[in-house]
Amino acid sequence: MEIKGIVFDYDYTLGDSTKGIVICANDALKRLGWEPFSTEQIQKTIGLSLRETYRVLTGDPDPQRAKDYHLFFRERAQEVMAPNASFFPGIPQMLQHLFLGGWKLGIVTSKQSAQIDKILRLHHLRDYFETVIGSDDVSAEKPDPEGLLQIASTWKMEREELLYIGDSLVDAKTAEQAQIRFAAVTTGVTSAKDFEPFPHCAIFHGLQELIPFVEALPSH
Numbered sequence: 001m002e003i004k005g006i007v008f009d010y011d012y013t014l015g016d017s018t019k020g021i022v023i024c025a026n027d028a029l030k031r032l033g034w035e036p037f038s039t040e041q042i043q044k045t046i047g048l049s050l051r052e053t054y055r056v057l058t059g060d061p062d063p064q065r066a067k068d069y070h071l072f073f074r075e076r077a078q079e080v081m082a083p084n085a086s087f088f089p090g091i092p093q094m095l096q097h098l099f100l101g102g103w104k105l106g107i108v109t110s111k112q113s114a115q116i117d118k119i120l121r122l123h124h125l126r127d128y129f130e131t132v133i134g135s136d137d138v139s140a141e142k143p144d145p146e147g148l149l150q151i152a153s154t155w156k157m158e159r160e161e162l163l164y165i166g167d168s169l170v171d172a173k174t175a176e177q178a179q180i181r182f183a184a185v186t187t188g189v190t191s192a193k194d195f196e197p198f199p200h201c202a203i204f205h206g207l208q209e210l211i212p213f214v215e216a217l218p219s220h
Contacts, residue, residue, distance in 0.1 A: 001160035002218040003181070005104040005130075006210075007151055009166035010116055011046050012188030013207070014091050014107075017119070018043060020077065020084035025053070028072035032065055034058060043189055047110060047168035049141040050074070074112065081111070082118040088187060090208055092125060097211055099128045104155055106131040108147035108164070108174070113137050130155065143170050145178030152180070163201070165210070172198035183213070 008014050011021075018039065025045075026036045037057055045053040054069035055061060098105060105128055109116050113134030120126040131151050138146040152159055164175040167188030175182035176199055183202040184195040192203045202213055 001158060003103075003163045003214060004161040005106065005151070005155055005157055005163070006098060006214070007106040007108055007148060007162060007164045007180075009047070009164075009168070009171050010107055010109040010111060010119075012167040013165060013171075013185055015085060015087035015119070017081060017085035017111075018046070020081040021046060023080050023084070024073045024076040025057070027076045028054075028069045029057070031072050032069060046188070047142070047166075047170045049110060049135070077112070077115055081115050082122055085119045085122075087123055087125070088207070090206075092123070094207055094211060095125060095128045098214070101215075103214070104130045104157075106133070106151050106155075108133045108142070108151065110135050110141060110170075143173035143177060145174055145180075148174060148178040148180050152178075163214070165204075165207070169194060169198070172200065175199070183210070 011017055022039050022042050025042050041057065045056050048056060050070040050073050051066040054066040107116060107129055111134050113132055113136055116132055116134055131154055133147040133150060135141045140146055148164055152162055159180050162180045163183060164180050165183045165185060167185050168190050172182055172184060172195060182200045183204060184200055185204045185207055186192050187206060195203055204210060
């Protein structure tokens with residue numbers, strides 16, 4: 001079945017908000033009594049839920065402290081996240097091409113919807129996206145498939161008509177659970193080899209490879 005809608009993750013798929021994430025993570029960790037973690041350590045958790053990030057970084061299983069980390073991170077993010085986020089080179093042109101070509105575009109991200117909306121608007125890209133779903137728009141975060149299934153329902157599309165693109169194994173697991181086609185991109189910290197065990201229709205080294213891929217598919 002032809003692809004009519006393309007849904008993206010944000011971090012390390014469309015762009016990079018590492019600086020803001022590191023600031024927010026270490027601010028939250030400091031408030032909980034931890035020493036700062038390195039950028040490399042925090043980068044490896046990008047794509048996880050904030051509570052899971054706390055557990056992975058610290059090894060602390062306490063659910064209340066994970067909840068506090070989640071709260072403290074989000075408080076700081078209101079100030080620093082959007083101004084420190086960027087898009088990878090060529091992404092605006094790619095989005096414009098797909099939008100004008102008639103594909104519906106969406107985002108399912110672990111970021112709060114207000115944060116990703118602010119980032120998109122700062123870069124004048126919000127109008128390209130039909131639907132943006134953040135972690136606060138779902139009852140369960142990725143890899144739960146709720147966000148992707150919500151888009152399929154909103155767009156009145158069959159799952160086979162959607163393509164989800166992400167840079168992490170969390171994204172691959174999300175698409176697998178949603179039974180939606182997945183394309184990986186290796187612009188994050190996950191290698192092509194790591195994606196091999198998961199169902200996928202493509203592994204891109206960069207999203208500049210997306211346009212020729214979708215244009216070679218059956219007409220939408």
